[in-house]
Amino acid sequence: MSEFLTFAQLGFRHIVDIEAMDHILFLVALAAIYRFRDLKKVLWVITAFTIGHSITLALAVTGLLTLPSNIIEFLIPITIVATGIENLIVRDRDQAMWGGRYRPVFAGVFGLVHGAGFANYLKALFVDRLAVPLFGFNIGIEAGQLVVLAAIAIAFAGVDYAIQRARAPGAAWQPLRARVVAVSSLVVIVGSAWAVQRSPW
């Protein structure tokens, strides 16, 4: 197998693993407000997240940036909580700041934190021949994220179906808003608990 494919597999396995629940929950929070027809918006957000974590991953692994792992571990659930809260607060995205188009920026900035989380482990292992392993690992992470997002989309379809069944005919509340509130509330509570558990203070 080529070096590139080996490290791509390593990255892919790292993100689709159940132990990657913190990164998966962040993707759940990011995707919670979208429907199938919002695919373009989702791709913008995920691309921004990818750019963000690729930057810190590269900077940290090449030694240009040193990050305290206990702070990064704490900040990861904070990004989850912040995304969940933003989902809950902003009801009408067309009326929000920049017509709601700030979300990719949001994802990019939080991506910087998540990239630092990967980097602390990789930095120790990748001591020589950085370029190919790093690029391969990153591509594997992206492929893994797409698989996770596909699974999230299927899960949301199930949640939407359950909400639709529970909704009384003529009810005033919108099914999408109900999903956003349910999923984001869950995300905020879980992320807060993890933040407390990982608190460096």
Add this chain to the structure above:
Amino acid sequence: MRRRLVAALAAGLVMLVSFPAAARAHPLHSTITELTEDRAHGVVRATIRVFADDFGTAVTHMHKGTLPATPGAAWDAAALAYVSATFGFADRAGRPMAMRSCGTKRTTDLLWICVETTSAEGLAALAVRNGILSDLFDDQVNVVQASVGGARKSLLFTKGDRAKAIAG
């Protein structure tokens, strides 16, 4: 229906909050091994990079109750025994080859463990297996790399994998 929905949400919440792995950052359970050959002396050498804390846990686990707490000859022997049990070379016929230590060094969180074997034919004639730390972690992924005949080769091992030909 609404009750069932709320119950499902509550169950998901309890499961996620109590999820033990999420209390810490997602660790990368991986080792990287570089294989080199010294054709003049008929030696093939493996340098295994492994996180020191995980390796210490695995060695202690293997020798439960019989390992000295302080580093020394007994601990080194236990570490080599663990490496020999989980990592090794085989010849063309699939016979395991004897290994010996060629030293260990530590850099920050990482151990660099060197083991070597005698092979007149070099890397191209050998197979390698690598199950280091797979006894400890189900998601362990071990990468073995080598340059064979000018080409870069990479092998990836997960739990339960058998020996793989290096030149493959």
